Amino acid sequence: MSEAVASEAPARPGPGPRLWSRAALAVAVLAALSRLWNAQAYWPLRGYDGPAHAANVFALYEGRLPTPGSWLGFHPPLYHALGAGLWRLLPDAVPVHAGLRLLSAALGFGAVAIAWRVLRDFVDEEDAAVVAAFLLGVPVFALATSMVGNEAACMLFVTAVLARLTRIPVAAEPRAALGHALRTAGLAGLAALSKTTGFVAAGLAAATYALRLRARVPTALAAAALVGALPLGMAGPFFAPTLLAAGGSPAALVTGAASSTALESLMAAQPPSERFLRDYFSFPAAALHAPVFKAEGLIHSVPGLLYASVWSDAHAHFLIPVTEGVLRVESAIAWAGLIPTGLGLLGLGLLLRRRDPRLIGPLLFAAVMGVALLRYTWILPSYSAVKASYLLPALLPVALCVACGLARLPGGWRQAGRAALLGLGVAGTAVTTWGWHLWTQ
């Protein structure tokens, strides 16, 4: 694929060698500094379900599993266990939530580092560095890595699994292929122990091994069984009792019914309370000029709110209160987000046309995640179910699409595209750095 893309991509004109890589590194350092600042400055435990994640961490700190039936008791324990271990190491002067946020940031940056490494197999180093640095500033990523929660852990391990799927040793001896599958299975198990989404990655990985190794049926079946079974073995002992406590219904877990009828009613009462097919085919202008959930029409538009939650704090957990000034800045970022969105769509078209077998796993995973999110928003017709952060495990396929779209641009446009992505990375980082909005009130 790297050869294929490189041969179609024009020669690299423009600024001197590695200038873009150095600029990308500077953007990445800015993003890291922003996360460091957010970890201690952002109001304690604010963010998506912060207090409930804290309760899970505390349970593990005390040496017990989170209680099934509690708010987030159904979440697998890896991130919270890592957080509990970190808590034991933190000096008294460091707030625990700050340590947990830094953990989220480290896991998220790890995911982008893996994505960057994979991108270098498909596009040139400069484009790979630019796209990786850009990702660090995309608001949905920046916010998830500034909060306490298991999104980043799942993103890291799923990205690692998908990265391995691009390098399945199709021509290797069965022993080597199975060894490769075993390591992938271990990572898929860690993903499943981080968040339920990890099981989707495990299933997709098993299918990908079966498909890629199909020339040798016994090896293909053994690899698929390994990748499918090991994550079940690792995370099953946690999920089995949790699922039993929820009456055997995965839907009861996501709607809150497994925890309490009050939580279920609370979630069900969140607007819009009811979903219609038209909600999946509308894209109100508010997604660009007022990208917060309360804006006209956004609650009734799944694509619109999803887009807004990629490029802004659409659910108002961070840039609060939402003032005119905040809205103007968020709107600017949302408009600018059309550039990488366009590049991503272009890249997706190119990748689908190219039919590179190495990309089967990542692209299939992205597709399944998209469908799963749509299904989730149907089961739970609440604005809080329409969050792009649920799609963060699809970081790698998204990065591949944007990078391949960028690599396809002709000479001057490609330079402009790189500049735009890095500029957006800086702007996204600036907007998601805690505190600026408080001065605008």
Add this chain to the structure above:
Amino acid sequence: MRRRVPTLGGLALALAALACGAPPRGPVETVERYFDVLARDPMRTLALSSPEFHLSHGLAAWRREDGSLSDSGSSPEGSQPPLPRQVEIEDRRVGWINAQIAPHAVERVGELRVRVTGSEVAGDRARVTAEVRPLRGAAFVQRFELARDAGEAGPGAPDAGRWRIVAIEQEGPVGGAWGHLARFAAYPNEALARSLPDRARP
């Protein structure tokens, strides 16, 4: 290269010492620590408080529209089955954190001046009294009842055997809206939450 060995060894020792945790706190130190971390580091308040404490402050993660607590037996209709005790405790812990990070509460905690005025220990129980002086509003007394950890988390838990807060009571004049806020900041609880102005409620 030679120098790295003792450096790494020292680092390992330091990490091991940190992992073993700080020496156990007495009742007074536990109360002082409570005020030190309240709202600033809400998660550490969980390690200072007992399950009984969380069943006493009345705060909960979610409520019905009529204000009654989740599915607990406190439902006025009594039609819902009570939550299992452990689930209810977790629910209250989340409510307790929510209250600490409520608007205004965080700012008010920084304005409290606290002085421990008395303590008495009887076996595994202790009482500690503190005088709390807010920047605005009248001073009040806050009494803590503590007990040695009964071991909910088991003997292997990092804080097993430490003193934990079992209950808190406040005495003295409330002193208007600022007094309410100060009292709520010093001890977030459901009764005070109900009397806070809307925008200050958790």
